[in-house]
Amino acid sequence: MMKAVLKYILPFVLLSVSCAKEPEQTADPAPVKKTVHYRASVEADPGTRATVNENMKYVFEAGDRVYLESEGGEIYGFLSLSKESDAGTSLALFEGDLTCQEGFSPLADTPVTLVLVGVADELHPVSGGKLSAADYGNKSAESLGEAVRRLSHFTASGKFGDLRFTLTQQSSFVVFCLQFDEERVSAGDVFSVTLYNDYSSETQTSLFSGSFPVKAADGDMEISWVTAFEGGTAVSGAKVVVSKAEEAPVILPMNDQTLAASSYYTFQRPTFMRDYLTVEAIDGPTKVTFNKATNNGIQYSLDGYDWKNYTSAVTLYNDGDKIYFRGKGTNYQQTGNSGILTADKASYVYGDLMFLMCDEKYKVKKEIEADFAFQRAFYKASWLQLHSEKKLKLSATTLSTGCYFEMFRGCTGITSLENLEMPGSGVSLVNRCFDSMFLECSGITAIPQGFLPWTQLAFACYRKMFEGCSKLATIPSDLLPALTLAKACYLRMFFGCSSLTVAPDLLATTPAPACYFAIFRNCTNISYVKCLMVLSAEQRIVYSNPNDKVYDNTADPPADNLEIWDMISSWSVFNKWLVTTNNQPLNNKSTSVFVKNPGMEYWRKNNPPGYSSVNWMGVVPGEWNMKNDGEE
Numbered sequence: 001m002m003k004a005v006l007k008y009i010l011p012f013v014l015l016s017v018s019c020a021k022e023p024e025q026t027a028d029p030a031p032v033k034k035t036v037h038y039r040a041s042v043e044a045d046p047g048t049r050a051t052v053n054e055n056m057k058y059v060f061e062a063g064d065r066v067y068l069e070s071e072g073g074e075i076y077g078f079l080s081l082s083k084e085s086d087a088g089t090s091l092a093l094f095e096g097d098l099t100c101q102e103g104f105s106p107l108a109d110t111p112v113t114l115v116l117v118g119v120a121d122e123l124h125p126v127s128g129g130k131l132s133a134a135d136y137g138n139k140s141a142e143s144l145g146e147a148v149r150r151l152s153h154f155t156a157s158g159k160f161g162d163l164r165f166t167l168t169q170q171s172s173f174v175v176f177c178l179q180f181d182e183e184r185v186s187a188g189d190v191f192s193v194t195l196y197n198d199y200s201s202e203t204q205t206s207l208f209s210g211s212f213p214v215k216a217a218d219g220d221m222e223i224s225w226v227t228a229f230e231g232g233t234a235v236s237g238a239k240v241v242v243s244k245a246e247e248a249p250v251i252l253p254m255n256d257q258t259l260a261a262s263s264y265y266t267f268q269r270p271t272f273m274r275d276y277l278t279v280e281a282i283d284g285p286t287k288v289t290f291n292k293a294t295n296n297g298i299q300y301s302l303d304g305y306d307w308k309n310y311t312s313a314v315t316l317y318n319d320g321d322k323i324y325f326r327g328k329g330t331n332y333q334q335t336g337n338s339g340i341l342t343a344d345k346a347s348y349v350y351g352d353l354m355f356l357m358c359d360e361k362y363k364v365k366k367e368i369e370a371d372f373a374f375q376r377a378f379y380k381a382s383w384l385q386l387h388s389e390k391k392l393k394l395s396a397t398t399l400s401t402g403c404y405f406e407m408f409r410g411c412t413g414i415t416s417l418e419n420l421e422m423p424g425s426g427v428s429l430v431n432r433c434f435d436s437m438f439l440e441c442s443g444i445t446a447i448p449q450g451f452l453p454w455t456q457l458a459f460a461c462y463r464k465m466f467e468g469c470s471k472l473a474t475i476p477s478d479l480l481p482a483l484t485l486a487k488a489c490y491l492r493m494f495f496g497c498s499s500l501t502v503a504p505d506l507l508a509t510t511p512a513p514a515c516y517f518a519i520f521r522n523c524t525n526i527s528y529v530k531c532l533m534v535l536s537a538e539q540r541i542v543y544s545n546p547n548d549k550v551y552d553n554t555a556d557p558p559a560d561n562l563e564i565w566d567m568i569s570s571w572s573v574f575n576k577w578l579v580t581t582n583n584q585p586l587n588n589k590s591t592s593v594f595v596k597n598p599g600m601e602y603w604r605k606n607n608p609p610g611y612s613s614v615n616w617m618g619v620v621p622g623e624w625n626m627k628n629d630g631e632e
Helices: 144-151 559-564
Strands: 003-005 009-017 034-043 065-070 075-081 091-100 111-117 154-159 164-169 171-180 190-197 205-213 215-217 220-230 233-235 239-243 250-253 257-259 263-270 277-281 286-290 299-301 314-316 322-326 341-343 347-352
Touching: 034 075, 065 091, 111 164, 144 171, 144 220, 171 190, 171 239, 205 220, 257 263, 277 314, 277 341, 314 322
Parallel strands: 171 263
Antiparallel strands: 003 263, 009 034, 009 164, 034 091, 065 075, 065 111, 075 091, 111 154, 154 164, 171 220, 190 205, 190 239, 215 220, 233 257, 239 250, 277 322, 277 347, 286 314, 286 341, 299 322
């Protein structure tokens, strides 16, 4: 648990002391007593302006008193601020009459104790003119400042004749903040809270109990309070039990520690497990390293509640052990040959990736601000596996250019995408957002239904997305529902998917530059593609490369030259050939259209008139029906 320490030290300077016997109260049958008038000037920190100032120091206010008592209780009484105008200042005069037991006269070396009793004090009961022991009970306050006002135990020990007393804070404060799932509670709901020591053992004891209403705070639903404990209170095997009516209680662990006087502690916990980015060991011991922790405020937890700043690799010793991550970064771009996370053995990764982009309160943001923010996040992470029941979520609602570029490139341990939760269908795609996302993921066998629901595309948004996924065999026919295309949107999307037998339908009728460039190149097992593209006469331009000398058939089209390429990709859908339906020609001659359709003719050995001499037909899959030039 994080700990911050406050020091409360108030010097008391005695300006003058005078003793005098009061006239005996002859009408009072009680034992004869005398009073001693006592005056003291108290010097506080200069510049204070409130009961608890901005440095969390105690400042006197009208109504404050100091209780003085000798070691044996023979002399006792209260000293009060003598002038209201001294309240809130750095120097105040306290005075009052102390009561002496019969026959007792204080000496200069008489041991005495002082206790500060504030005007809002709830800690110090008074009985018979004497102060009882501090009663912490189940008292609480809404804020730390208010807790210091009402629940402080400032004491000083010295001698009656001392010229100076120093008060020190003896209370310890714990600031509690419990957060709730906003979908399950409402503002005003009341929860009971009990802090137990040695919870669930025969000796368990209650350190505190109370009831608090749920409030909305900075977009969260939470209950919060501050309570004081006697300094030195030992917390061991402690649990905070949170309950409401008939609902099952939530039990939150608290670290073992001794609550030091003049200190405050923070206990901030969600009452439900948040969806932190998680790595779970499959075969412990497993060492997990966060490679992009610098300047990103990365913290880790082994239970989801107690957080530490990340400094070095953490070992998960047993199968099923987990490490949770959260951070405050905006850019985790990796340019080298490792991702932001690495593990030395196979491990599951799940939870919300956006927990690496939190605000100051570690509340998840929804916007990816930096371009290429998660580039190569899990680059060549062959150790990474997706869990069969828990999802890895990409929950951002605002994307940035190239934000997931090569994110899972070379993650050969991914076999299914069922539990990868992509951004929602209402999220707007941006340039290159999923570019090369699963490049060379040779273990992926299928793409689930509805995986890419977007109908509004962006430049190169799916470029090379599944290139090299050699085991990819199953794709929904409606995987690509867009009717309006964008430049290079599907460029090389399934290049080299040699196990693919059925291609998704290409439904758009209007082309965009390089939109289908090599989308199914080297997909040698595809037997049919439904492509509804219709070209005007002007669009039926020369099919071959417009400049053979600067471009070969293995490279991408030059980025600054896309506009002069054939509208649907130049070098075509399959290595240099196009597919259509309804015998709709895509080029200037119907006989040059390559399609798995026995009723169609196309050139195999000789190029049509006007075409270059490059053998642009030699790569047509051999199992497709072909007709030689001049054949019947």
